[in-house]
Amino acid sequence: MIERTARELIRSRYAVALTGAGFSTESGIPDFRGPSGIWSKNPEAERMAYISYEHFLENPKSWWEERLTGPSLLGDLERAMPNPGHYALADLEKIGILKSVITQNIDGLHEKGGTENIVEYHGSILKLRCAVCSARFHRDEFDLAKLMRDNLLPPHCPECGSIMKTDVVLFGEPIPSDVVRKSLEKVQKCDLMLICGTSAVVYPFANLPRMARQRKLESFAMPETGPYSGKGSPDVIIIEINADPTPLTKEGLSDYLIQGKTGEILPKILEEVKKLKK
Numbered sequence: 283m284i285e286r287t288a289r290e291l292i293r294s295r296y297a298v299a300l301t302g303a304g305f306s307t308e309s310g311i312p313d314f315r316g317p318s319g320i321w322s323k324n325p326e327a328e329r330m331a332y333i334s335y336e337h338f339l340e341n342p343k344s345w346w347e348e349r350l351t352g353p354s355l356l357g358d359l360e361r362a363m364p365n366p367g368h369y370a371l372a373d374l375e376k377i378g379i380l381k382s383v384i385t386q387n388i389d390g391l392h393e394k395g396g397t398e399n400i401v402e403y404h405g406s407i408l409k410l411r412c413a414v415c416s417a418r419f420h421r422d423e424f425d426l427a428k429l430m431r432d433n434l435l436p437p438h439c440p441e442c443g444s445i446m447k448t449d450v451v452l453f454g455e456p457i458p459s460d461v462v463r464k465s466l467e468k469v470q471k472c473d474l475m476l477i478c479g480t481s482a483v484v485y486p487f488a489n490l491p492r493m494a495r496q497r498k499l500e501s502f503a504m505p506e507t508g509p510y511s512g513k514g515s516p517d518v519i520i521i522e523i524n525a526d527p528t529p530l531t532k533e534g535l536s537d538y539l540i541q542g543k544t545g546e547i548l549p550k551i552l553e554e555v556k557k558l559k560k
């Protein structure tokens with residue numbers, strides 16, 4: 283299956299990878315629904331997460347104070363380092379095969395691992411986003427501890443003066459429109475989708491493979507030139523790499539599942555791609 287995936291990647295014109303929390307477990311960050319997942323072990327944490335957005339809307343000052351003083355659910359994300367899976371995807375991009383990563387992860391590890399073209403579907407823990415104009419800034423541009431000491435929370439947007447929240451998309455919060463647009467563009471263009479380390483139960487992200495599978499390529503306006511010119515573009519190949527089968531596997535939505543760890547399987551695929559390309 284590793285060799286088959288390598289061949290399909292080499293044949294593809296626009297391959298994208300979709301990644302989830304399972305991708306970062308080998309970097310020491312727990313996922314939510316795996317056997318040692320945060321929700322699996324602590325259902326109360328899950329209940330609190332569901333009311334977090336409401337809390338932010340009702341009282342952003344108290345929300346920020348809680349964020350800055352309470353424990354972090356995912357541990358110290360700033361210290362986490364990419365694992366071999368992150369580096370393998372970055373290398374597949376460098377050699378021109380992988381065109382983009384659309385990740386649900388908020389840990390910034392794809393960027394740290396060297397991938398350039400990334401859509402952070404659920405935002406990033408390392409950034410703040412304006413709740414009104416959506417301008418994003420690195421977290422370090424705000425001295426949040428000082429704002430708290432001076433009783434000046436929540437932080438305000440340098441562009442429009444409105445209240446800032448974390449860039450992380452909270453449960454119940456709409457996905458920012460620029461992110462929706464970019465991911466739909468990629469899903470419509472792709473002819474190969476590698477889905478790695480996600481249980482594929484969080485919506486609307488889980489709709490992306492469904493949309494790729496259902497799209498009618500013929501009905502898209504084809505450009506006059508370029509790889510998608512003319513009619514008859516190939517259908518999409520959907521491959522999962524996951525520790526366990528997912529609803530996409532069970533419904534037959536993915537073509538096949540390579541069962542195992544992304545940090546072990548992706549470097550093998552990369553190796554095979556390099557061998558075949560020689």
Ligand code: NAD
Binds near residue numbers: 305311312484523544
């Ligand atoms: P999930 O926890 O629902 O599912 C993770 C999946 O990955 C499971 O199917 C598990 O069996 C599998 N898995 C675990 N380790 C793996 C490995 N090494 N290799 C391959 N597969 C492995 O995760 P989700 O589908 O991404 O949904 C959780 C949501 O929570 C996401 O939307 C994300 O925003 C957020 N989240 C992010 C992080 C992070 O940024 N690292 C961590 C936890 C949760």
Ligand code: ZN
Binds near residue numbers: 416439442
């Ligand atoms: Zn703003």
